[in-house]
Amino acid sequence: MGREGGGASGRGRCVAGPGACRRRPPVAGLGGLGLWLQCLFPQPGMADSAQAQKLVYLVTGGCGFLGEHVVRMLLQQEPQLRELRIFDLHLGPWLEELKTGPVQVTAIQGDVTQAHEVAAAVAGAHVVIHTAGLVDVFGKTSPETIHEVNVQGTRNVIEACVQTGTRFLVYTSSMEVVGPNIKGQPFYRGNENTPYEAVHRHPYPCSKALAEQLVLEANGRKVLGGLPLVTCALRPTGIYGEGHQIMRDFYHQGLRLGGRLFRAIPASVEHGRVYVGNVAWMHVLVARELQHRAALMGGQVYFCYDNSPYKSYEDFNMEFLGPCGLRLVGTRPLLPYWLLLFLAALNVLLQWLLRPLLLYAPLLNPYTLAMANTTFTVSTDKARRHFGYEPLFSWEESRTRTIRWVQAVEGSAQ
Ligand SMILES: NC(=O)c1ccc[n+]([C@@H]2O[C@H](COP(=O)([O-])OP(=O)(O)OC[C@H]3O[C@@H](n4cnc5c(N)ncnc54)[C@H](O)[C@@H]3O)[C@@H](O)[C@H]2O)c1
Numbered sequence: 001m002g003r004e005g006g007g008a009s010g011r012g013r014c015v016a017g018p019g020a021c022r023r024r025p026p027v028a029g030l031g032g033l034g035l036w037l038q039c040l041f042p043q044p045g046m047a048d049s050a051q052a053q054k055l056v057y058l059v060t061g062g063c064g065f066l067g068e069h070v071v072r073m074l075l076q077q078e079p080q081l082r083e084l085r086i087f088d089l090h091l092g093p094w095l096e097e098l099k100t101g102p103v104q105v106t107a108i109q110g111d112v113t114q115a116h117e118v119a120a121a122v123a124g125a126h127v128v129i130h131t132a133g134l135v136d137v138f139g140k141t142s143p144e145t146i147h148e149v150n151v152q153g154t155r156n157v158i159e160a161c162v163q164t165g166t167r168f169l170v171y172t173s174s175m176e177v178v179g180p181n182i183k184g185q186p187f188y189r190g191n192e193n194t195p196y197e198a199v200h201r202h203p204y205p206c207s208k209a210l211a212e213q214l215v216l217e218a219n220g221r222k223v224l225g226g227l228p229l230v231t232c233a234l235r236p237t238g239i240y241g242e243g244h245q246i247m248r249d250f251y252h253q254g255l256r257l258g259g260r261l262f263r264a265i266p267a268s269v270e271h272g273r274v275y276v277g278n279v280a281w282m283h284v285l286v287a288r289e290l291q292h293r294a295a296l297m298g299g300q301v302y303f304c305y306d307n308s309p310y311k312s313y314e315d316f317n318m319e320f321l322g323p324c325g326l327r328l329v330g331t332r333p334l335l336p337y338w339l340l341l342f343l344a345a346l347n348v349l350l351q352w353l354l355r356p357l358l359l360y361a362p363l364l365n366p367y368t369l370a371m372a373n374t375t376f377t378v379s380t381d382k383a384r385r386h387f388g389y390e391p392l393f394s395w396e397e398s399r400t401r402t403i404r405w406v407q408a409v410e411g412s413a414q
Pocket residue numbers: 060061062063064065066067087088089090110111112113130131132133134135149153172173174175208235236237238239240
């Protein structure tokens with residue numbers, strides 16, 4: 001993991017800014033003369049438009065928090081797209097509105113743990129973006145189910161690519177495959193090569209690490225037809241933005257507490273965060289460039305982050321919740337760490353005792369407390385060097401969009 005594949009390929013393709021690869025509008029207002037002129041003097045985009053709209057993409061987990069942003073970003077930013085398949089256990093009603101556009105949108109209700117369902121969805125796709133997963137650090141799901149969905153589900157996606165001849169696979173991994181580790185060692189502005197003792201015990205990071213390994217090991221396997229599979233993995237830090245359930249939970253908790261949240265984590269602990277739009281953009285870019293830079297990018301991992309400021313988890317959330325009327329009380333944690341740890345352990349006990357009656361899954365448990373209390377931030381230019389990644393949304397824009405969304409959540413809650 002974290003190995004580099006040599007220098008940049010220098011193929012001179014459009015990799016950089018978002019505007020560079022937007023769909024081009026048709027030449028308007030010239031009628032038949034316009035068409036004739038276009039044939040004689042093709043527009044810069046016309047050479048590609050002969051081959052445009054030829055690719056079939058599949059997004060697993062396309063109705064999740066990140067998946068929806070990936071789906072919308074592909075429709076906006078991928079001119080080569082002919083068909084977009086969205087595979088998810090639960091399909092969202094918003095998919096209907098996408099079906100009226102120029103790209104064929106195919107919604108597939110399915111389960112990644114069912115190999116035959118995955119194979120049917122993958123057959124004929126050129127690129128698979130595998131974001132489906134069970135994200136659970138609160139004990140809502142059993143470790144076995146997390147493993148089944150995240151590890152076996154990923155194995156099924158890989159085998160489906162091999163059996164049906166799909167050559168490009170992008171996997172949404174997580175910063176958690178590296179850390180924070182169980183020893184609470186800080187990872188400060190680290191990159192893909194920074195040495196760190198990645199030791200996992202919790203089922204979620206264990207499953208993500210195993211799945212990532214499967215994806216990277218699959219790079220180079222021969223798919224149906226004899227060509228090699230090209231894979232890579234993106235490791236987002238903590239994602240925020242429109243649709244972020246945990247942000248919604250914090251917001252509602254603050255409202256219940258009379259517009260206040262109480263500081264539990266020292267402000268000095270830095271936690272890496274990335275805007276969902278930029279994570280989606282990186283997926284689109286990596287999927288596109290993987291097809292042209294297989295030798296450089298195949299089998300690689302990339303941390304996925306942007307220019308969001310390095311702050312503690314709570315201070316960062318206040319960037320959005322503050323303008324929505326919440327206040328973070330205290331400049332230091334109001335409860336000592338040992339007491340928080342005690343409460344976290346108590347929550348585990350309560351979860352276990354109440355399990356036969358109800359699902360008790362609070363935000364605070366020993367694992368989330370350890371995560372929130374350990375500095376884990378990344379700083380790397382590997383994605384820029386390998387495939388020209390620059391964040392599409394500035395921090396100001398990401399912040400404004402997220403605040404607007406929280407305000408809309410507030411509006412709909414009233
Ligand atoms: N949220 C974060 O901060 C974060 C950070 C790093 C990585 N990730 C990774 O990004 C991916 C997406 O996470 P998210 O936050 O959008 O989660 P999410 O729960 O919102 O989305 C996951 C999607 O996968 C689908 N899914 C779950 N089990 C499935 C199954 N058996 N078959 C088919 N679909 C299934 C869900 O229905 C959901 O739509 C995950 O792989 C996660 O590990 C998330």
